[in-house]
Amino acid sequence: MNKILSINGKLYTIDIADDTPILWAIRDFVGLTGTKFGCGVSQCGACSILIDGVLTKSCSMPFSYAVGKEITTIEGTSENLEFLREAWNDGNVPQCGYCQSGQLIAATSLLDKVENPTDKDIDNAMSGNICRCGTYSRIRKAIHRAVELKNQSI
Amino acid sequence: MSNIQQINRRDFVKLFGLASTGIILGCNISSDKKDFIPQTEGTFAPNLFVQIQKDGTITLIASRSEMGQGIRTSLASAIADELEADWKYITVQQATGDSKYGNQNTDGSRSVRTILEPMRKMGASAKMMLIAAAAKKWNIAEADCKAENHHIINIKTDAKIFFGDLVNVAAKEEIPAESKLQLKKVEDFKYIGKNLKSVDLKDFTHGTANYGIDVRIPNMKFAAIARCPVTFGTVKSFDAADAKSISGVEKVIQLDRMIPPTGAFFGALGGVAVVANNTWSAFQGKLNLNIEWNYGENESFNTEEFTKKITKRVHEKGKLIPGSTGDVNSAFNESKNIVEATYKVPFLVHAPMEVPNATAWFRGDKIEVWAPLQDPQTARAELAHFFEVDIENITVNVTFIGGGFGRKSKSDFVVEAVALSKKINAPVQVVWTREDDIKHSFYHATSVQYLKGSLDGKGNVSGWLQRVAVPSITSSFKPLSDYASGFELGQGFTNNPYNLDNFRLENVKAEANLRIGWLRSVVHIHSGFGNNSFVDELAFAAKKDPVEFHLNLIGKDRIIQGKSEYPYDSKRMKNVLKKTAENANWGKKLPENHGIGIAIHYSFYSYVATAVEVSVRDGKVKVENIWTTIDCGLVLNKDNVKNQLEGAAIFGMSIALYGKVTTKDGAVEQNNFFDYQMTRMKDTPKINIDIIDDMSKKPTGVGEPGVPPMAPAICNAIFNATGKRYRSLPLIDEGLLV
Structure with a gap:
C-alpha cells in the first residue's frame, strides 16, 4: 500500500510493509543512502536520524511511526548541522567516514537541546554512536568548535 | 625510455570514463619494490595515473583502497607538491580491481611506503612538461620558468599562465627522462609533511560517499545468507515456507560451499540465501528459515x-x-x-562499521562486482577460478570502505554475491547482518x-x-x-x-x-x-x-x-x-x-x-x-x-x-x-x-x-x-x- 514520507522537506510515496524499519524505507525504497546500517539493534547509532527534531535510531523504529512526521537525514540541513559540518571539516574528523552521518545527526540533536555542551554532555549524548576508527576525540573537539563558529556568526 | 608515459586517450576514456583531454600520464609501480619496475619497450603497463585538464582539475587515479587511513589524500599530496599544484584542484578517483593497476592489496601499512617515490616523479614530470609548454609560448628558456600555485611563472617578467591553459600544448611535449627529473628538497615541501585535510570531507559530511552497501543498480535484488553456526558446517535440509511468507521475499536458494585452489578457508562458506526486493525483507526472511545443519568436525571446538x-x-x-x-x-x-x-x-x-557486503552481476561471460575490498585483485582471481570467466571480463569496482581493519582483504562475501547473481540471473547485493559479521569472520x-x-x-x-x-x-x-x-x-x-x-x-x-x-x-x-x-x-x-x-x-x-x-x-x-x-x-x-x-x-x-x-x-x-x-x-x-x-x-x-x-x-x-x-x-x-x-x-x-x-x-x-x-x-x- 502506498505511504507518504516527508524527508528533508520533500515528499516521497513508497509502497512498503508497515513494520519495515525507517532505515530501510529511506535506504531501499526512497533511495537516500547517507543513513547507514551498522547493527540493526540500536547499539551503534550509524542509522541516526531526526524525526520531528527528535534523535531516533532508524533501524529499530517501524516506518509507520514516521508517517505524517518530518524526517531529517544527513542529506538534509539545519542551522546546527551546517555549523557542525564546518567544524567537522576544520577538524578533519572522519577516517573511513561510515559512522559520521550518524555522528553528525546525533551532534545536531545535542546542539538543538544544549547550547554549549560540556564534555560530560557530549559523553552522554554521543556514547550511543560507535566509531570503530576511533575519531571520538576529534568529534568532541568539533562539537565545541561548532558552538564557537555559531557564536562567532551572531 | 622513461617509466612514465603518455596514455592512449581512447583506453583512458574506456578505463575511467573521464574526458580524454589535457595531460594524461601513467606510470607503473610495484608493491614489492620501492620504485619503478624496469620496463622493456612494448610491455609498459601503467598502473597509476594523473590527468590535468583545461579547467585545471588534477585527477589522481589511486590504486589503493581507501578505508579510513587517508591514502587517497596522502598520495595526492605527493603529486601536488612536486607539481606545485593548488590543493583545491586535486581530486582522486579509485581504480578498478584490474591487474593493470598494480598490486592493489591494501594491508600491511605499506601503501605510502611503496608509492611515494613514483607519485613524486609523476608530479615532477608533469611540471616539466608544463614548463616546456610555457617556455615555448613565451619563447624563453625553460630555466627562466618556474611553477607556483597552479601557474607557470616567467621569472624575469613575473608573467604567469594557469596550468589549465597550458595542458593542450604541454600534452604534446615529450615526457622528461627520469634522470632529468629534479625532485624537490625536503625543506621546500608545501604539502608533504604538512597538515592536509581529507579530499573526501565533503562527501563524508553530506552522506554522499558511496560505500559498498550504498551501491544501487537498476532492478537489483537484496539478499541475506544464513550460514552454519559452526565453521564449515553444511546444510542438511531446510524449510523455506515461513521465510517465503515475509512480504518482499522472492526466492530462497541454497548455496554450496566454494573452496578455492589457494586454500580451504577462503571462497564462500555456503548456506541458504534469501533474495528479496529490499534488505529488511531479506534479513527477516533469513531469521524465519528453518535449517538443519551438519555441523561437522569443528562442532567440538570450545x-x-x-x-x-x-x-x-x-x-x-x-x-x-x-x-x-x-x-x-x-x-x-x-x-x-x-x-x-x-x-x-x-x-x-574486526567489526568494521560497514558490514561485509557486495553487489554482483553475473552475465554469462562477464562479471561485474561493486564491493568494499582491500584486495580487489585476489577477489578477481577467485572469481575467475570459481565461475570460469576470463579474468579480462571480470570488473571489480572498489567502493569506499566503511572500515576494513583486515576483514575486507578477504573476498568471501564477493564470491557469495556472484554465486547468487548467477543463480537468480539478476544483479544482487548480499548484505551481512552484524550478527553474521561477528559469527562468521576471519x-x-x-x-x-x-x-x-x-x-x-x-x-x-x-x-x-x-x-x-x-x-x-x-x-x-x-x-x-x-x-x-x-x-x-x-x-x-x-x-x-x-x-x-x-x-x-x-x-x-x-x-x-x-x-x-x-x-x-x-x-x-x-x-x-x-x-x-x-x-x-x-x-x-x-x-x-x-x-x-x-x-x-x-x-x-x-x-x-x-x-x-x-x-x-x-x-x-x-x-x-x-x-x-x-x-x-x-x-x-x-x-x-x-x-x-x-x-x-x-x-x-x-x-x-x-x-x-x-x-x-x-x-x-x-x-x-x-x-x-x-x-x-x-x-x-x-x-x-x-x-x-x-x-x-x-x-x-x-x-x-x-x-x-x-x-x-x-x-x-x-x-x-x-x-x-x-x-x-x-x-x-x-x-x-x-x-x-x-x-x-x-x-x-x-x-x-x-x-x-x-x-x-x-x-x-x-x-x-x-x-x-x-x-x-x-x-x-x-x-x-x-
Missing part, C-alpha cells in the same frame, strides 16, 4: 577448553625457533631473581604465551625464554598448519626491540578451528602484550623504573640490517620512548588511585612508545590520558598520521578492555555490539600524539603500529595504580569494570 589446552602446552617444551641466541638455562641457573608469567589474548573480530587468533626471565645481580635481564602458542593465519591458506609461521613470529617475537644475550623462543602447537585472518597490527598484538607486560614485571622485580629499565633493555645504539631495506635502529626506539616519557611528565606525582604505564613496540618498520595514565576506583578502571610517540620516517600528512594514531589508541583500548570472541560447541557466542563491545565516547581519554619528524628517513607504517602498545601500557598502568597484574585480556572479563 574456546575455553582450547585456552586450557594451549596454556598447558606453553608450560612444556616447544619447538626451538631460529634466532634464539645464547644459553638461557645457564642464565636461569645463575640467577637469584627469576620471573615467570603467562599471558592470554582471546579471539577478536578472526584475529587467540594466543597464550609463557615467559620466563632472569635478572643478574645488577638487575639486568640475563635470560629470556618465551613460548608462544597462536593459531596461524597460514591455516587459512594451508589447512593443518598448527604452528605460527615465520612471518608471524617475525611480528615482534623473533625481532623484539631488546638487546638480549640469552634469548630462547619456542613455538608451541595451536590448531585452528575458526577461520583465522588479519586484524589491524596482527600478531604484533600478541607480541606487544607479552613483551611489554613482561618487561614491566621484570622492572618491578629489579626494583627499577620501567622507563629506565626499558631504555637499558633496548641497549646501546645499534642497527640491525636484516633482509629488509628498513633496518631496525635502536636509537630511534629509545628516542620515541624518551619523548613519550617527557610528554607524559614521567615520574610526576599522580593523583590518588591513578597509575601510569609504558610500552614500546616496533612494527611495520615504525617505532612507537605509549604511556597510559589510568584511574582505578572501586574496581572501575578509566583510561585518563594517553601519550603516544611515533617515528614513521618521512611523514606525508601529519594530521592524518595524528588521526591514525588517535584511532589506534581507541582500537587498542577496545582490545584491552572489551574485545573477546568465544565459541561453544563450535559456534561463536557473541552476537552484536551489546556483547562484542568496543570503546565509546564516554571511555575516550585525552590523547596526545607526538610525531618524530624525520624527513631524511623513508616513510614507514602508520595505520597499524599504534595498536600493539596500548593493551600492555594500560595493564602496566593498572599495576602501577593497584599493584594487581592483569595478564589476560579483556579486562572486563577479569573482574574490572569499565
Whole structure:
C-alpha cells in the first residue's frame, strides 16, 4: 500500500510493509543512502536520524511511526548541522567516514537541546554512536568548535 | 625510455570514463619494490595515473583502497607538491580491481611506503612538461620558468599562465627522462609533511560517499545468507515456507560451499540465501528459515577448553625457533631473581562499521562486482577460478570502505554475491547482518604465551625464554598448519626491540578451528602484550623504573640490517620512548588511585612508545590520558598520521578492555555490539600524539603500529595504580569494570 514520507522537506510515496524499519524505507525504497546500517539493534547509532527534531535510531523504529512526521537525514540541513559540518571539516574528523552521518545527526540533536555542551554532555549524548576508527576525540573537539563558529556568526 | 608515459586517450576514456583531454600520464609501480619496475619497450603497463585538464582539475587515479587511513589524500599530496599544484584542484578517483593497476592489496601499512617515490616523479614530470609548454609560448628558456600555485611563472617578467591553459600544448611535449627529473628538497615541501585535510570531507559530511552497501543498480535484488553456526558446517535440509511468507521475499536458494585452489578457508562458506526486493525483507526472511545443519568436525571446538589446552602446552617444551641466541638455562641457573608469567589474548573480530557486503552481476561471460575490498585483485582471481570467466571480463569496482581493519582483504562475501547473481540471473547485493559479521569472520587468533626471565645481580635481564602458542593465519591458506609461521613470529617475537644475550623462543602447537585472518597490527598484538607486560614485571622485580629499565633493555645504539631495506635502529626506539616519557611528565606525582604505564613496540618498520595514565576506583578502571610517540620516517600528512594514531589508541583500548570472541560447541557466542563491545565516547581519554619528524628517513607504517602498545601500557598502568597484574585480556572479563 502506498505511504507518504516527508524527508528533508520533500515528499516521497513508497509502497512498503508497515513494520519495515525507517532505515530501510529511506535506504531501499526512497533511495537516500547517507543513513547507514551498522547493527540493526540500536547499539551503534550509524542509522541516526531526526524525526520531528527528535534523535531516533532508524533501524529499530517501524516506518509507520514516521508517517505524517518530518524526517531529517544527513542529506538534509539545519542551522546546527551546517555549523557542525564546518567544524567537522576544520577538524578533519572522519577516517573511513561510515559512522559520521550518524555522528553528525546525533551532534545536531545535542546542539538543538544544549547550547554549549560540556564534555560530560557530549559523553552522554554521543556514547550511543560507535566509531570503530576511533575519531571520538576529534568529534568532541568539533562539537565545541561548532558552538564557537555559531557564536562567532551572531 | 622513461617509466612514465603518455596514455592512449581512447583506453583512458574506456578505463575511467573521464574526458580524454589535457595531460594524461601513467606510470607503473610495484608493491614489492620501492620504485619503478624496469620496463622493456612494448610491455609498459601503467598502473597509476594523473590527468590535468583545461579547467585545471588534477585527477589522481589511486590504486589503493581507501578505508579510513587517508591514502587517497596522502598520495595526492605527493603529486601536488612536486607539481606545485593548488590543493583545491586535486581530486582522486579509485581504480578498478584490474591487474593493470598494480598490486592493489591494501594491508600491511605499506601503501605510502611503496608509492611515494613514483607519485613524486609523476608530479615532477608533469611540471616539466608544463614548463616546456610555457617556455615555448613565451619563447624563453625553460630555466627562466618556474611553477607556483597552479601557474607557470616567467621569472624575469613575473608573467604567469594557469596550468589549465597550458595542458593542450604541454600534452604534446615529450615526457622528461627520469634522470632529468629534479625532485624537490625536503625543506621546500608545501604539502608533504604538512597538515592536509581529507579530499573526501565533503562527501563524508553530506552522506554522499558511496560505500559498498550504498551501491544501487537498476532492478537489483537484496539478499541475506544464513550460514552454519559452526565453521564449515553444511546444510542438511531446510524449510523455506515461513521465510517465503515475509512480504518482499522472492526466492530462497541454497548455496554450496566454494573452496578455492589457494586454500580451504577462503571462497564462500555456503548456506541458504534469501533474495528479496529490499534488505529488511531479506534479513527477516533469513531469521524465519528453518535449517538443519551438519555441523561437522569443528562442532567440538570450545574456546575455553582450547585456552586450557594451549596454556598447558606453553608450560612444556616447544619447538626451538631460529634466532634464539645464547644459553638461557645457564642464565636461569645463575640467577637469584627469576620471573615467570603467562599471558592470554582471546579471539577478536574486526567489526568494521560497514558490514561485509557486495553487489554482483553475473552475465554469462562477464562479471561485474561493486564491493568494499582491500584486495580487489585476489577477489578477481577467485572469481575467475570459481565461475570460469576470463579474468579480462571480470570488473571489480572498489567502493569506499566503511572500515576494513583486515576483514575486507578477504573476498568471501564477493564470491557469495556472484554465486547468487548467477543463480537468480539478476544483479544482487548480499548484505551481512552484524550478527553474521561477528559469527562468521576471519578472526584475529587467540594466543597464550609463557615467559620466563632472569635478572643478574645488577638487575639486568640475563635470560629470556618465551613460548608462544597462536593459531596461524597460514591455516587459512594451508589447512593443518598448527604452528605460527615465520612471518608471524617475525611480528615482534623473533625481532623484539631488546638487546638480549640469552634469548630462547619456542613455538608451541595451536590448531585452528575458526577461520583465522588479519586484524589491524596482527600478531604484533600478541607480541606487544607479552613483551611489554613482561618487561614491566621484570622492572618491578629489579626494583627499577620501567622507563629506565626499558631504555637499558633496548641497549646501546645499534642497527640491525636484516633482509629488509628498513633496518631496525635502536636509537630511534629509545628516542620515541624518551619523548613519550617527557610528554607524559614521567615520574610526576599522580593523583590518588591513578597509575601510569609504558610500552614500546616496533612494527611495520615504525617505532612507537605509549604511556597510559589510568584511574582505578572501586574496581572501575578509566583510561585518563594517553601519550603516544611515533617515528614513521618521512611523514606525508601529519594530521592524518595524528588521526591514525588517535584511532589506534581507541582500537587498542577496545582490545584491552572489551574485545573477546568465544565459541561453544563450535559456534561463536557473541552476537552484536551489546556483547562484542568496543570503546565509546564516554571511555575516550585525552590523547596526545607526538610525531618524530624525520624527513631524511623513508616513510614507514602508520595505520597499524599504534595498536600493539596500548593493551600492555594500560595493564602496566593498572599495576602501577593497584599493584594487581592483569595478564589476560579483556579486562572486563577479569573482574574490572569499565
